[in-house]
Structures are given as C-alpha cells and as structure tokens.
Amino acid sequence: MPIDAAKALAAAPRSGEISWTPKDVQLYHLGIGAGVPATDPDELRYTLESRLHVLPSFATVAGAGSPGVISGLSMPGVDVDLARVLHGGQRLEIHRPLPAEGRATTTGRVAAVYDKGKAAVLVLRTEAADDEGPLWTNDAQIFVRGEGGWGGDRGPSTRLDPPVGEPVRVVERAVREDQALLYRLSGDWNPLHADPEFAKLAGFERPILHGLCTYGITLKAVVDTLLDGDVTRVRSYATRFAGVMYPGETLRIRMWRGEGEVRVAVSAAERDDAAVLADTVVQHT
Template sequence: MAMNPETLLGSLPIRIEQNWQERDSILYALGVGSEDLDFVYEKGLKALPTIAVVLGYPGFIWQNPEWNVDWKKVLHGEQSVIIHKPFPAKGQFIGETRITKLIDKGAEKGAIAMVERRIVGDDGTHYADVIATIFLRGDGGFGGSPDGAPVPHKVPIERAPDLTVDMPTAKNCAMIYRLSGDLNPLHIDPDVAQAGGFERPILHGLATYGVVGRALLSALADNDPSRVRQMDVRFSRPVEPGETIRTDIWVESDGKAAFQSTSIERNVTVLSNGYFEFTA
C-alpha cells in the first residue's frame, strides 16, 4: 500500500511533555562522551546545546499505520538545531513535532520529509527549533513536487582548515546514549545490526552530532553553551563506537563556521556540509 501524503501532512502536531532533570542532562552528556565537570557534575551544571535533539523527542514516528510509510527504508539525512535561548539543566519542556513538507524525488529515488519540532518551556519560553530531513527511500512517486529540498552548506575543503579537533568515542557510548531516548536495537543488538548490513552495532547519528557539537563548542565558543546559535549537518556514514572523530573547522566570518567530520580509523567522512553559528 502506498504512502498517504495527505494524512501525513494533515496530522496534528505530536506533543510531548517532558520533566527534564539534572540527571537527564548528565546522562546525555556522558552519552556524547563529555568528561567536562560543567556538563556532568550537578554543582553549577550546564546543559549541552545539542540536548535539543532529545528534548520532546516523539520517538520513531514512521510506524504510524495511518501513514503507510515503508518505515524499514527510512534514513535520517540532515539535522539542524536553532537555539533561541540556552537550555537550563532541568525544567519542564514541551516538544511539538509536525511534518511540514514532502518532496517527491520519484518512484526509484524515494521521498524527503521535512520534520520540525518546536521546544518551549512550560512558561512559554521558546528555547529551540529542531529540523530534520528524513529520506523515505521506499515512498517516492506519490505525485508530489520534486522541489524544495534544503541546500546543504558548502564546506571550503579546497583550503586547509583553520582548526582541527579530535574527539574519541568510548566502545560503550551507544549503550549509554540510547538511555536518552533512542532505543533503536540497531545500536546495541549485533543480530539487528548484521541484518541491517553492518558488522556490529553502530553509533546513533545524533550521538555523533553531539560529539561533534562538543568539539565545536570547545573550539569556537570556549565551552559556553550560551554562545551557540545553530548547528546543521548532513549524515554521510555511521560511526562505530570506539572510533575517534576528527572535525575540521573553517572559520568563514565572525560567528560563522563550516565543518566536516571523519572517522580517523576508517578515513571516511561521517558528517558533511556542516554549519555552525555562534556569538563571537
């Protein structure tokens, strides 16, 4: 049965209310490899900006039977977080997720869904917008427009990077990260990983996003979360837990930088077309 685009686009926002505690901020920070006391010790605890990806997270929504999406062929393509106000380490948060656009690339090429989540506090404070590009590889050819896909940020790889940061990942990092809400067995069960074409469980893409977020926060914003404004990436290949992620950074202007991340061990790009905006 074909995907139902009208039902998909006409769905009510998915509203998630979350009672976020300091323990949750610490667990998230440990899941992306932080050992900085600012982010893992309750005394003066700060929240990493990239916790936006887990706040108000509605789970794997693509199994909704009313949508008829071929959910086994869904891939996370791109991720953007726009920060309007720094997150407190604890609080009441509300995430409202909606599908805002469907792009039809054709029957053989699949479709693209734009998914946006607005994160607010229980007092109405608008903290962040989380925007994801999702590839629906089995759902193209539904008669929609092929136009409107986001244009990835160009990284100036023709010149040497201005900064390079290496961040190791622990062999158990996926086991820890999943406790922040993404329980996909692909990241812990060897049988599921092998069925998906991987030799072993892989790291969550959004965990890689968080590790690289730490690198950018340290190199460009002096580890001050209040200076971060935006972080965009395209997911290229998965990271295997235990690998070291090298992030090359090109400063483009005051408060704006491009970046690209690779697995040192396999010499493959894992995040591309990166864009980071911060208060200089």
C-alpha cells in the same frame, strides 16, 4: 502510495509534555564523551550539577528521545516500513539557553514532504516551549527509500559548497567501545546500536553509533575549541548524516571559521577519512 503528502501536511499537530532533570543532562553529556579528564574544570561544567551547562544538542533527547520523529512517522498520510527509513539530516535552532532542569510542551508535525525520485523525504518538526516562551525548534530530515516518484516537489538541496582553504582547527575524539550503550540510555533504544545480530540483519558488520551521538560529540568539540566553551553562543546547528561511525573508532573533526558560523566536516580517521557528517554548520554569536 504509503505517503499521502497532502494528508500528512494537513494533519493537526501533536502536542505532548516533556520534562528533564540535571541527571538527564549529565547522562547525555557522558553519552557524548564528556568527562575526560574527569577532574578537568572545562569538563566539570558538563558533568557536575553545581556548575552544569547544557549543550544545546541535548534538545534532541530531552524528554527521553525524539518524540517528534516517532510521532511524525505515525501521522495521518504516513504509513511506511521502518526498515526503509534513514535519518538523513538534523537542524536545531535554539531560541534561548536551555535550563538544566525544565518542563516543556512539544508540538510535532510534518513540515514538508519532498519527492526525491527513489525516495521521499519527510521533514519532521518539533517545537518546544515552556512558561517563558519558545525553547527550540528541531527539524529531522527522514529519508524513506522507495517512496518517491509521485511527481512532487523535490525540495531544496542541502548540499553546500566545500569550505575554502585549510581548516583552522582539526581535533580528534576517540569513541569508546561502549559509547552507543551509554548514549542509548538517553532514550534511543534502537537495537541497531547494541545488538550485533540485529546490526547484521540491517547490513552492518556490527552495531553502529547513533548519528545523533556523533552530532553531539561534534557540537561539543566546536563549542570547546572555537566558542570558548560557552554553550549559550550557539544559535543553530545543522548537519547531513553522510556515513556511519562504529564504536571504538576515532572521529576526525575539521573546522573552518566564517562570519558568525563554523563550518565542519567529520570523518572516521581509521577508515581513510570516510565521511560521517557533511554540510555541517554551527551558527553562533
């Protein structure tokens, strides 16, 4: 079978060096819709270098992309058809606020392999640290269709009970027609998000928005709406990618407050609230 779970889990971690500048942070923020209105003081903290704050989800693109995912799919014991690969979920843990400019060492490994019957799930973990210590831990849950059924551990369920009651806030965020074209400049060059012909071959009517772009838009909405705009309050952020979003559509973001956390559900407003992100939790101070 193309995935040898024991071999993948036993493989030595892979390390690399990454760096980023305020320009990279600003480009990421613009890629997730920051800067509207352009002169709003609350937006300038995402776009103006003299007062730049770093949204924690920048960690998913720091160093121009997701080297942990790319490296993980070529680890010993992992030999898969990329056409069968789906990004199923993401969990980010922030150990301390991200600097606007930095250099870090990343270490990537296969942290878990689960057998879901009709699919295998790889948990690809990337840890980043600089001279002052750990910065973040990033877990990408990757579904590989057709690679399950070997009798392995099914793993924990990522499904959560629905939030109770009405959301405390509902906000909408318009996604620009060129949002995916701008976001991909931060490092995800998959033609699925830009090339109409490639998107059709993959089964979509047109290019889709990056799941991690929706992930960033959503975190920014939570920080701006319920966390007083303070990016340093975020401790962790997890989601399950439940559906696609197309550039030009509107994200509807529902939020529920809990003890030290915000539960979130994200849908496509124009498509009868079709789910886009589910089982989404932002833990905070």
